[in-house]
Structure formats: structure tokens, C-alpha cells
Amino acid sequence: MELLCPAGNLTALRAAVDNGADTVYIGFRDATNARHFPGLNFTPEQAARGVEYAHQRGVRVLVAVNSYVQAGGWAQWQRSIDEAARIGADAVIVADLGLLEYTAEQWPDLGLHLSVQASATTPEALDFYKRCYGVSRAVLPRVLSIQQVEALAGDTDVELEVFGFGSLCVMAEGRCLLSSYATGESPNTVGACSPAWAVQWQETPEGREARLGGLLIDRFAPDEPAGYPTICKGRYDVEGALEHAFESPTSLETAELLPRLKRAGIHAVKIEGRQRSPAYVGKVTRIWRQLIDRIPEAEGDYTPDPAQVAALREFSEGATTTLGPYERNWQ
Amino acid sequence: MKIAIGPILYHWPAADIRRFYDGLRGRVDTFYLGETVCGRRRELRPEEWIGLGRELAEEGHEVVLSTLSLVEARSEASVVRRLCDNGELRVEANDFTAVSELQRRGLPFVAGPILNLYSGRALRAMQRAGAVRWVPPMELPGASLRGVLGEFAELGGAGMETEVFAYGRQPLAFSARCFSARHYDRPKDDCGFVCGHHPEGLPVTTRAGEPFLVINGIQTQSWGCVNLLPAIADMQQMGVTAVRLSPRPGAMDEVVAAFRSAIAGEPVTLHEPEPAQQCDGYWWGGAGHTRKAPEAGMAE
Numbered sequence: 001m002e003l004l005c006p007a008g009n010l011t012a013l014r015a016a017v018d019n020g021a022d023t024v025y026i027g028f029r030d031a032t033n034a035r036h037f038p039g040l041n042f043t044p045e046q047a048a049r050g051v052e053y054a055h056q057r058g059v060r061v062l063v064a065v066n067s068y069v070q071a072g073g074w075a076q077w078q079r080s081i082d083e084a085a086r087i088g089a090d091a092v093i094v095a096d097l098g099l100l101e102y103t104a105e106q107w108p109d110l111g112l113h114l115s116v117q118a119s120a121t122t123p124e125a126l127d128f129y130k131r132c133y134g135v136s137r138a139v140l141p142r143v144l145s146i147q148q149v150e151a152l153a154g155d156t157d158v159e160l161e162v163f164g165f166g167s168l169c170v171m172a173e174g175r176c177l178l179s180s181y182a183t184g185e186s187p188n189t190v191g192a193c194s195p196a197w198a199v200q201w202q203e204t205p206e207g208r209e210a211r212l213g214g215l216l217i218d219r220f221a222p223d224e225p226a227g228y229p230t231i232c233k234g235r236y237d238v239e240g241a242l243e244h245a246f247e248s249p250t251s252l253e254t255a256e257l258l259p260r261l262k263r264a265g266i267h268a269v270k271i272e273g274r275q276r277s278p279a280y281v282g283k284v285t286r287i288w289r290q291l292i293d294r295i296p297e298a299e300g301d302y303t304p305d306p307a308q309v310a311a312l313r314e315f316s317e318g319a320t321t322t323l324g325p326y327e328r329n330w331q
Numbered sequence: 332m333k334i335a336i337g338p339i340l341y342h343w344p345a346a347d348i349r350r351f352y353d354g355l356r357g358r359v360d361t362f363y364l365g366e367t368v369c370g371r372r373r374e375l376r377p378e379e380w381i382g383l384g385r386e387l388a389e390e391g392h393e394v395v396l397s398t399l400s401l402v403e404a405r406s407e408a409s410v411v412r413r414l415c416d417n418g419e420l421r422v423e424a425n426d427f428t429a430v431s432e433l434q435r436r437g438l439p440f441v442a443g444p445i446l447n448l449y450s451g452r453a454l455r456a457m458q459r460a461g462a463v464r465w466v467p468p469m470e471l472p473g474a475s476l477r478g479v480l481g482e483f484a485e486l487g488g489a490g491m492e493t494e495v496f497a498y499g500r501q502p503l504a505f506s507a508r509c510f511s512a513r514h515y516d517r518p519k520d521d522c523g524f525v526c527g528h529h530p531e532g533l534p535v536t537t538r539a540g541e542p543f544l545v546i547n548g549i550q551t552q553s554w555g556c557v558n559l560l561p562a563i564a565d566m567q568q569m570g571v572t573a574v575r576l577s578p579r580p581g582a583m584d585e586v587v588a589a590f591r592s593a594i595a596g597e598p599v600t601l602h603e604p605e606p607a608q609q610c611d612g613y614w615w616g617g618a619g620h621t622r623k624a625p626e627a628g629m630a631e
Contacts, residue, residue, distance in 0.1 A: 068447050068449040068450070068453070069449060069450040069452060069453060070449050070450060070475065071449065071450055071451070071475040071476075071477075071478030071479045071482065072475075072478050072482075073450065074450060074451075074452060074482070095447070096447070096449075096450070096452075096453055097448070097452070097453040097456035097457060098450055098451075098452025098453040098455070098456055099452075100456070101452070101456050102452070117447075118427070118447075119401075119426070119427075120427055121401065121402055121403055121426070121428075122402050122408050122426075122427075122428040123408075124408060124411075124427075124428040124431040124432055125402075125426065125427035125428045125430075125431055127431055128427050128430055128431035128434060128460075129427070131431075131435075132434075132460070142507070143401060143403060143506070143507035144403055144507070145403075145507075148403055148404070151405070170506055170508065171504040171505060171506045171551070172401055172504070172505045172506060172507070174447060175400070175401070175445055175504060175505045176503070176504040176505075177468075177469055177470050177501075177503040177504060177619065178503055178504050178544075178551065180470045180613070180618065180619055181470075181501075181503050181544075181553055181618065181619035181620055182618055182619075182620065183618050184612070184616070184617050184618040184619075186470060188447060188449065188468070188470070189449070189470060213618050213620075215537055215541060215543060215620070216537040216538050216539040216541065217537070218538070219538050231544075232504075234537075235538065236535045236536060236537060236538065236543065236544075237535075237536040237537070237538060237540075238514055238533060238534070238535055238536075238546070239514070239533070239534075241514075242538070243514070245510060245513075245514065245535050245546065246506075246508075246510060246551070247508070325507035325508065328519070328520065329518065330507075330508065331507045331508050331509065331519045
């Protein structure tokens, strides 16, 4: 089972490679990928150096071009595909139909993976992308239970990649407009959820307030950890009750599922976090390398190394983790 | 320009569903029928939706069967397949399970609003898969829609109908998790269909008291009700072929009448819901929850 690690810059890429990633995924420094944050990501020159560094060490590099081409934006998105091919990336990760078609026609030798943003959840959907565009691998959205993932793996000949660790999108990826409802910008349109320019922090007598696009997402007491205001992790009034109506701040962590994922034939486990620091990427990569290398062959009860699980929790939002939708009770 | 009634997004009892359609018979051009939000909701079974569709079609309406938006279980995929195999009525694909089934059968279909078509090339690719009509994403601004249609034409695309979601609470997100069940502290698999307690969704208000979103099972909608009456003339000019009005529990008569008048070029105002609950920000290129000043058009 392949370990896929994120990199938001060259230092992070080297950290992932040096700590045991099989594959690193990156994006260019513009709206053509779903982690379009200020100061993050690669120029084509940096990406070329990253590919060289990784390839010399037997590690593959994927380039995410996984936001949706906007009206008038074709040249920019096409350039990202062309650059990825030119620098020798092993595959591109794409969701947009026009880009899938273009890549299949113009770069038949470039690997083509279906992004999580396409939100394909069934053998029928996967088969469409394979049939029409030759997609060889798909990243599953964080909506299926472990049983559904296992069943899907048995029903498709498209390679599957699943999220193993990192931030948890509560909504189906590529199907969430909450960010643009508040700010005008979303992952689909500009590659950003809750863009930093729309975030406002304010100290008030009631507590520290976090707003997005002027809307109050949460208010924190002085001793309360204050998370970045993403709408799905905010606290709201629902019928007079104050609650995390969608999800509380937490991260996805699936170490205990590794034997089942491997037995089901899942090809790759993906670590989320291109926006994270090189130190984070290095440490998390090292832990996951060990977890994957130590998956027992025999069936039976499996408990991942508690020390490693504890270490992962330290890196998690709200210092808590969840199996998320893999576990039916979460749904 | 035609008037279409989108699929009912809420969990209403079967009798209310039938009453809703009875009230609109003969008054609109197109009905979209079917459960698009939650595979557990079975107030009408697929056969019953198809039966209702045949009835409405015989009366001269165009009827389209809408498929589920987030397909997870095999049983849900087989419902999608059943709708695609109805043999008579057109289908609206709301995920790529349906697109795949329809493309494989060579059937013309409607590409629903959450298939993420944001450019002329994507629309052209969807046309090649068999789409004859599309509903642009909620968040696509009017100016961008004009751009997409221009690109589509430049690429040699023709004969694609465009239907704009012009009225109703906007579907914004879909999740594996049922937020209605979560609010009532019930497991999804034994939800008691608590989403039915809220025929127009469960309001989510910020801690500052601003109404923000509504919860509708696994779907999150805008609290604001989009009203694009002020944009009708623009839409006609750019070749939009239909407006989609999304069902609300009451007042649809008045809403249909207002859109009918606006399409005929008559000045019209709509106070359903009250103006403070209306929004149109996406169309004008802003945040979805905002509302452009009234001087923009004829509504208000």
C-alpha cells in the first residue's frame, strides 16, 4: 500500500521524501488547485526541482490541478497541466471534465487520477471516468463507511486512494459551497475554503470572535482553544441550543483501519495537509511509514502502536481525532 | 422562457407531495420529480414517482426524473438505475453514477446543478456524454454564465438548454452525516425521519443572532431564499431557456405568477418570503447570502 504525502513547498517535499513517502503530491502557486493559500505551493521551477529530488530517491510526484476551470480561465488551467507534464510529474490529479478530456488527449502518457473534488462514490461513476478519459486511479471522498469502501474496492478496477489522516472535510468534497455563500470564494472556484482575507478576529466582552465574510462562526472563552473559522466546524444556535451543528474541530485518523484497507486492495493512503509545515509533514510521514510497514499479514484484532496514535493526536485539530464517515455511527 | 419546478428537497408526507403537484398542474411547463437528498426517504417509491410523472406528462407537462445527489449504498445506485431505465421520461443526473448509466445507454439527459460545470469546455464534455440541458452551479455568477455560454458556442457547442436555479433556498452542501439526526441525537440508521419535522429545513443561526443556513438531512441549504426576478431580462438576453423554482411548502402560486409576469416583461415585486429573507449575491458575483440593492431590477 502506497503512502502519499503532501507538500506545500520544497522543504516539505524533501521532508516527505526523506521520511518515507512513496509519493508526494503538490500544486502550483495559483487557483488551479484546491489548496490555494497565500505563500503556499510551487512555481514550475520549484516543482521541477522537487520532481528531480524525489525521482532521484525513487519517489513519485503527483500534481493536483483539481479546482474547476472557471469561465475565461482555460489558459491558466491548461498551463498547469502542461507544466506538470513538462517537469516530469508522474500523474496529475484532476476533477474538471474539460481538463480530464484535454489531459487524456494531449498527454496520453501522463498518469491521470480523479481528484476527491469529483466526489465519485460508486463503481458506475468510477467506470465513467475510466471509460471516457482513461482515469487509472480515484481519490475517494470522505463520505463512505469502511464497509462501503471495502465493497467498492471489490466492484471496480480503478485503483482507489483514501484519506488516512489530516483535516476532515465534513461535506462531500467538490459539493460544498458553504465558503462561497459567506465569502464569494469556494474550493471549486478559486481553490480555497474560508479564504484568509475574509477571516476576522475580534476581542469582545463576550469572548474572542471569529468571523468569516462578516458572519460569526464561533466565539471562544479566554481559556478555550480558538480554531480557524471554517463554517462546518462553527458553533451555532439550532432551536435554542448552542451546538457544533455540523462537526466539532477534529481530525481524521484511520491507523486502526489499515489492515482492512490493505486487505480490501486499497492502493494508497493519503495524508492531508499541503498547508502544513515541513516539520509536520516530516513527522507525520515518518509515523505513517512505520504504521504501513507494520500492518500485520494475519487477520484478527489489530491495535496500532499507542505511542504513534498519541503522537498523531498531538498534530490534530482540537487535539482530537475521529474515524469520521468510515464509522457508520459518525454519520 | 419556461418555468420549471425543481425536485422537492424536503421530507414531506406523500399526501403533501401529491397536494403540492395538484396545486401546480397546468400552471408550469416542467416538473422535476424524485428524491434527490436522502436515500432513506421513501414517502414515494421510485415506481410511484414514475407513475406520478406519467400522469403529469399525459396532461402535457414536461416531466424529468431527478436522481439522488450523493449515492453511497448499492441500493441507492439501483434506484438510480431504475429511474434511468424508466423507458419514457427524461432523467436529471445529479451525480456521476447517473451520468455513467445514461451515457452508457446513449440517453439524452439533464445535467443537474451539482455536477460542477464552470466552463465552456466542461459543458461541451457533458454534452458529449449526452446532456441536452444543464443547470449551472448555484455559485456561478450571471457574468460567468454568459462567459461559459460564449465559450461553449466558440467550441462549436449548440442546442444546449440552460435552466437557472432562480428561486428557493439553495442547496449548498451534501454530507455522509445527517445533521437533522445529529441535532435530535439519533443515529442515521434509526433517524425516525426527524427531518420531516421541518418542512422547510431546520434553521441554523449564528451566535450573533444572524440567520445563516438551514439543515435538511444530509443537505445544508442557504437560509436565504434566492430570488432572481431582477435578472430575468439578463437571462433572456443570454439565452437561458428556463428558470427553476425550488419547492417551498406554501406560496408557490404567487411565486409562479411573479415569474410568469417577469418573463412577459411586466414589472413585478415578490414579497414571498419577506425581502429580508431573500438573497441573490451569487448571481451578481458576490457572497451568496448577500442581496443586491433594489435599484438593480424590477423586484422591489
